Amino acid sequence: MGKIGLIIWREFITRVRKPSFLIMTILGPVLIAGAMALIVYLGMQESNDHLVLVVDKAHLVTDKLEGSETVHFMYQYEEISDSAFKQGPYTVLVDVNEAILETNTIQLFYKDLPSISVQRKIQSELERVLEREKLRVNEVDPEIYARIKTALRVQLFDIDNTGKESYEQEKAGIGFFFGYLIFIFIFLYGVQVMRGVMEEKQSRIVEVLISSVKPFQLMMGKIIGIACVGLTQFLLWIVLSSVLITGVSAFLVKDNFDPQEVAAQGMTAEVQEQLAAQGQNVPDLEEIKIVKALVDLDLGFALGMFVFFFLGGYLLYSSLFAAVGSAVDNETDTQQFMFPITMPMIIAIFVAQMAVTNPGSPAVMWCSLIPFTSPVVMMVKVAMGSALDAPWQLFLSMFLLIATFLFTTWLAGRIYRTGILMYGKKVSWKELGKWLLYKG
Amino acid sequence: MLSLHGIVKRYGTYTALDGITLDVPEGKVFGLLGPNGAGKTSLIRIITRITAPDEGRVLLGGKAMGEQDDLYYGYLPEERGLYKKMKVGEQALYLAQLKGMRKEEARKRLKEWFERWDMTSWWNKKVEELSKGMAQKVQFITTVLHGPKLLILDEPFSGFDPINAELIRTEILRLRDEGTTVMLSTHNMGSVEELCDHIALIDKSRKVLDGPVHEIRRRYSTNTYRVDFTGNRVKLADAMGFTGELIDVEEGPHQSVARIKLAKGSTLNDLLRQLVHGVELHGVHEEIPRMHEIFIRVVDEHKTTPVTEGLTE
Numbered sequence: 037m038g039k040i041g042l043i044i045w046r047e048f049i050t051r052v053r054k055p056s057f058l059i060m061t062i063l064g065p066v067l068i069a070g071a072m073a074l075i076v077y078l079g080m081q082e083s084n085d086h087l088v089l090v091v092d093k094a095h096l097v098t099d100k101l102e103g104s105e106t107v108h109f110m111y112q113y114e115e116i117s118d119s120a121f122k123q124g125p126y127t128v129l130v131d132v133n134e135a136i137l138e139t140n141t142i143q144l145f146y147k148d149l150p151s152i153s154v155q156r157k158i159q160s161e162l163e164r165v166l167e168r169e170k171l172r173v174n175e176v177d178p179e180i181y182a183r184i185k186t187a188l189r190v191q192l193f194d195i196d197n198t199g200k201e202s203y204e205q206e207k208a209g210i211g212f213f214f215g216y217l218i219f220i221f222i223f224l225y226g227v228q229v230m231r232g233v234m235e236e237k238q239s240r241i242v243e244v245l246i247s248s249v250k251p252f253q254l255m256m257g258k259i260i261g262i263a264c265v266g267l268t269q270f271l272l273w274i275v276l277s278s279v280l281i282t283g284v285s286a287f288l289v290k291d292n293f294d295p296q297e298v299a300a301q302g303m304t305a306e307v308q309e310q311l312a313a314q315g316q317n318v319p320d321l322e323e324i325k326i327v328k329a330l331v332d333l334d335l336g337f338a339l340g341m342f343v344f345f346f347l348g349g350y351l352l353y354s355s356l357f358a359a360v361g362s363a364v365d366n367e368t369d370t371q372q373f374m375f376p377i378t379m380p381m382i383i384a385i386f387v388a389q390m391a392v393t394n395p396g397s398p399a400v401m402w403c404s405l406i407p408f409t410s411p412v413v414m415m416v417k418v419a420m421g422s423a424l425d426a427p428w429q430l431f432l433s434m435f436l437l438i439a440t441f442l443f444t445t446w447l448a449g450r451i452y453r454t455g456i457l458m459y460g461k462k463v464s465w466k467e468l469g470k471w472l473l474y475k476g
Numbered sequence: 477m478l479s480l481h482g483i484v485k486r487y488g489t490y491t492a493l494d495g496i497t498l499d500v501p502e503g504k505v506f507g508l509l510g511p512n513g514a515g516k517t518s519l520i521r522i523i524t525r526i527t528a529p530d531e532g533r534v535l536l537g538g539k540a541m542g543e544q545d546d547l548y549y550g551y552l553p554e555e556r557g558l559y560k561k562m563k564v565g566e567q568a569l570y571l572a573q574l575k576g577m578r579k580e581e582a583r584k585r586l587k588e589w590f591e592r593w594d595m596t597s598w599w600n601k602k603v604e605e606l607s608k609g610m611a612q613k614v615q616f617i618t619t620v621l622h623g624p625k626l627l628i629l630d631e632p633f634s635g636f637d638p639i640n641a642e643l644i645r646t647e648i649l650r651l652r653d654e655g656t657t658v659m660l661s662t663h664n665m666g667s668v669e670e671l672c673d674h675i676a677l678i679d680k681s682r683k684v685l686d687g688p689v690h691e692i693r694r695r696y697s698t699n700t701y702r703v704d705f706t707g708n709r710v711k712l713a714d715a716m717g718f719t720g721e722l723i724d725v726e727e728g729p730h731q732s733v734a735r736i737k738l739a740k741g742s743t744l745n746d747l748l749r750q751l752v753h754g755v756e757l758h759g760v761h762e763e764i765p766r767m768h769e770i771f772i773r774v775v776d777e778h779k780t781t782p783v784t785e786g787l788t789e
Contacts, residue, residue, distance in 0.1 A: 042573055050562065240557030244615070247524045247551040248574040457526070459555065470488050474527075 039249045040257045047232065047261025052268065061272045068273075069280035086154050089126040091116060094134040096169055101161045107154055109161075121145065130158065137170060204420050208392040211419025214338070215388045215412040218346045219381060222411070225266045225350060226357040230370065232258050233361030233456070242456045251453035255362075256445070259354045263347065334421075341418045348437040349411030352444050353377065359448035362455030363463045384409035391416040405433050407440035447472070477502035477657055478523070478626060483532035485518050492518040493529070494681040500626075500659055500674070505652050507672035507689075508661040509767075511775055514678045516661040517554060520630050523659075524551045536626075547576050550624035554631040554661075556615050558603045564614055565599035571618045582621065589617045593643075609640050616644060620651065627651060629660040633667060645671060665768035677771065679778045689767070696770045699738040700763040701747070704731055707755030715754025719747040731758060 051057055086107050092098045093113060101109040110126065121129050129145040136142060142162065144155075171178050192204070233255070236242040245254055360373040387403040391413055394400070403409040404417055410433045417423040423430045454471040455463070478500040485493040493515045500506045510516050521527045523534055525541060534541050536548065559567055565586065572582035590596045593613060603611060612635060620627060632648070633641045648671060652658055662668060668675060669689065676686035685692065700723065705712060709725045712734055716722065719742040723735040738747060744760070751757060765773075 039574055039576075042570070046570055050559075235559075239560055240553075240555045241559055243526070243553035243555055244551070244557075244571065244618070245574065246526050247553070248546060248571070248576075457521070457555075474487065 040253045040260075043249065043254060043257025044261040044264065047258050048264045048268075051228075051262065051265045057265070057269070061269055062276070064269075064273050065276035065280050068277050084127075086128055086150055087126045088128045088130060088158060089116065089121070089124070090130045090132060092132045094132065094136070096134075096136070097132055097162065097165045100165045100168075104157060107157050122147070128154075128158070130162070132162070136166065137173070204395070204422075205392070207420045208395065208416055211338075211416035212388055212392050214342050214419060215415035216385070218342070218349055218411050218415060219385055221266055221270070221346060222349050222353050222381065223378075225262050226354045228262050228265075229259055229354040230357035230361035232262065233358050233452070234364065234367070237362060237456050238366070246453075246456070251456065252449040255355070255358050255449055255452050259351065259358060259445075262354070263350055266350070338419055341423075342415065344434065345411040345415055345418075345437070348407075348434070348441055352407060352411075352437065352441040353381070355441065355445040355448035359451040359455065359468075362452040363458075363468060364455075365459060365461075369462070380406075380408035381412070384412035388412045388416050391420075395420055395422055401429070405429065405436060407433075407437045410437055450474075477537055478659070479535045480519075480523070481533045481535065483519065483522060483529045483534070485515075485522060485527070486530050491681050493522070495532070496678070496683050498676055498683065498686065500657060502657050503652065503655050504673040505648065505658045505660065505671050507668045507675040508659060508678065509663075509665075509668065509675055509771060510661075510678035512663075515681045516678055517630060519678070520551075520553075520628055520659075520661060524549065524628060547622055548624060549626040549628055550575075550619040550622065552615060552619040552627075552629045552632060554634065556612075558611055558614065560604040561602060563599070564601050564603060564606065567603065568614060568618050568621070572621050575622050577622050585621055586617070589621065593617070608635060609637055612636060613640065613643075616647070620647075625656060627656050627658045629658065631662055632660055633662065633664055665766065665771055668767045675767070677774055679775050684778050685770075685774055692770065693764045693767070696765045696773070697762065698765070701736050701738070701744065701760055702763055703734045703736055703751065703760045704758040705734065705751070705755040706731055706758070709734070711754040712751065715751050716747065717750050718742075719750050735763070 084106075088103075088107060088109050090097060090101065090109055090111050091114070092111050093115070095113065098111040098113075103109050116124075116129070127147050128150055131143045131145070144158070150158075168178065171181055236245070236254075242254075249257075356377050360370055360377070363373065364370050384403060387399055387409060390397060391400040391404075395417065400413060400417070403413040404423075414423060414430070414433050418430075450472050451468055454474055461467070478498075480496055480498040483493050483496040484491070496515075496519060508516050508519065518527075522529050523541075525534075536545055562570075568586050569579060569582055572586070573579055587596075590599065595610070595613065598606065598610065598614070603614070606614070616632075619629075627648075629648075632644055636644060645667065648658055648660070660671070672689050674686070674688050675692065677684050687695075701720075703712075709722075709727065709732070712725070713722050716736065718739055720736040720738050723737055725735075726733045736747065738744065744762075748757070748760065
């Protein structure tokens with residue numbers, strides 16, 4: 037093991053051994069799985085039963101509304117006073133008057149605001165019954181009506197890729213998630229590099245070290261070591277998350293685990309209603325667009341690009357973070373140098389958001405080429421599949437990223453080797469420029 | 477063994493070292509002296525290859541120093557520290573391996589040192605639990621662990637309490653006696669006289685003085701002698717004649733002490749031959765200037781007059 041290997045190992049092992057690493061590694065997936073479990077759990081669980089009193093003065097809906105396990109309908113023909121409602125066992129009061137067939141409006145009174153799904157249940161039941169009533173009044177055959185009623189579903193196709201439905205929006209969403217992950221990782225671990233450099237400078241061990249190794253070796257060892265920590269954590273998260281998600285969902289829904297039910301949670305009210313109106317069942321898992329998008333996505337290619345752009349972006353930024361850490365004496369002095377480094381990353385996130393809705397805009401094109409923003413922005417294009425429409429752009433972007441991180445690590449190395457030996461000096465940009473010219 | 481030729485180092489417009497030429501003799505303790513900001517640390521960083529000189533060469537045994545010489549020297553910087561969160565033993569092993577030692581060899585030698593200095597119980601302690609003096613002992617051990625032929629110590633005594641300073645001093649002399657060449661920079665002139673065989677004085681980026689300590693002290697001697705005698709000062713002055721010049725006399729009830737500067741061309745023998753006629757002598761010894769005085773004198777002179785090469789020769 038060479039000297040740089042020793043440095044990488046130390047950076048890696050001291051961080052991985054820290055309790056905070058263990059906590060983050062375990063807590064991360066627990067939080068992710070926990071959040072997902074919570075969504076599933078809350079979706080399945082209606083906390084309390086609702087006793088809905090329908091004041092049906094026109095005798096329109098009485099005994100026709102179908103309740104559910106948690107929603108029960110009771111009927112009465114006369115007006116009920118507010119105080120009587122308050123004292124009664126009912127939780128919701130629905131006022132159905134004769135004008136309803138004209139106004140299409142009902143009034144719902146509640147003690148505690150019922151959940152969206154309860155509201156939706158009440159609404160859809162009333163709609164169903166009132167629709168039937170209208171059909172009867174207008175003497176329309178319900179069967180004919182069912183044939184006439186149209187719920188339009190729009191399918192999108194890329195003209196260059198016909199025969200296959202496209203899920204660009206969903207894929208862009210996945211790409212944005214990847215891009216955002218890169219953004220988070222670059223920051224999380226870039227700042228760790230900066231802290232590590234400052235620790236060595238503040239504890240004054242750095243001069244002992246650089247009498248044995250070259251400053252550049254020390255800097256690169258730290259950067260690579262921390263990258264290994266990041267990748268390890270990422271890997272552990274993936275493994276632990278999948279184990280936990282599988283485990284928790286299996287435990288939560290036991291044998292009657294129904295993917296349809298879980299899938300339905302993610303659907304909008306309209307989709308559900310339309311599906312219900314069509315008399316169809318909720319679709320099975322394969323029907324969900326995001327899942328289709330994931331299947332459609334070239335996952336191997338996307339993951340390869342993710343690792344490439346993560347490492348490229350990380351090397352680029354962390355070398356700059358290392359340079360900043362070497363130039364200052366304490367954390368408060370980092371502010372003036374941090375701003376110009378964080379700015380392009382913030383821009384990258386904004387542009388990546390833009391790329392989700394408008395992938396063709398020139399800003400997206402430029403930012404996917406500029407190395408300071410490309411790791412985040414290009415990921416969206418990669419996931420959407422549009423990165424391969426113009427392969428030269430992807431290759432140019434990758435080439436520029438490599439060239440730039442080579443340049444920034446060289447630049448950072450020159451600032452670093454002077455900075456780490458400089459104490460008690462308030463460093464300016466001009467000063468940093470001068471350091472570049474010193475003979476090492 | 478180590479020789480520097482015309483070392484120049486510039487930081488922008490500031491010249492930190494201006495043509496330093498030095499020879500560090502083998503197996504001796506070499507003191508690098510100079511006021512703050514004279515360029516001592518800059519010079520040491522060039523020798524340890526932390527920075528490169530703009531001009532000049534560093535030769536080790538006649539050859540240019542390179543990476544292969546890492547094991548050859550040990551370096552204790554003035555700004556020294558350890559990873560606070562790391563355990564003492566683990567850290568010492570890491571530093572030794574960075575120097576190029578094999579792990580098992582390093583562990584074995586560390587054990588020996590830790591036993592010798594009675595610090596085996598520190599092995600699994602974190603550095604932040606150690607006192608400053610304890611940490612400095614660890615630093616010293618990691619500097620000398622690989623048995624360097626050349627030991628470079630920048631202000632080795634700063635921050636040490638007297639007991640540990642003495643421990644380090646003894647260790648330096650022991651290493652020298654075993655054949656290690658030691659180069660140290662210091663402000664502490666007392667330790668220079670006790671420790672150093674050779675010195676070089678650097679002021680304002682230039683070398684102003686160098687050579688063996690005893691020669692330098694002799695060179696700066698003012699031919700002044702302290703003479704213990706009984707009798708009165710008039711008789712002494714009369715007897716002295718033209719062989720010397722009386723600087724002052726400290727008269728005591730039984731014995732007096734006179735400080736006499738020899739006249740040009742006279743020797744101590746001439747002086748004594750005269751004095752015995754006038755007073756009863758008890759003892760005589762030469763006043764050799766302390767390094768401290770020489771240091772101040774040279775730096776002061778350097779302040780007022782531009783230095784010529786001749787002064788150093």
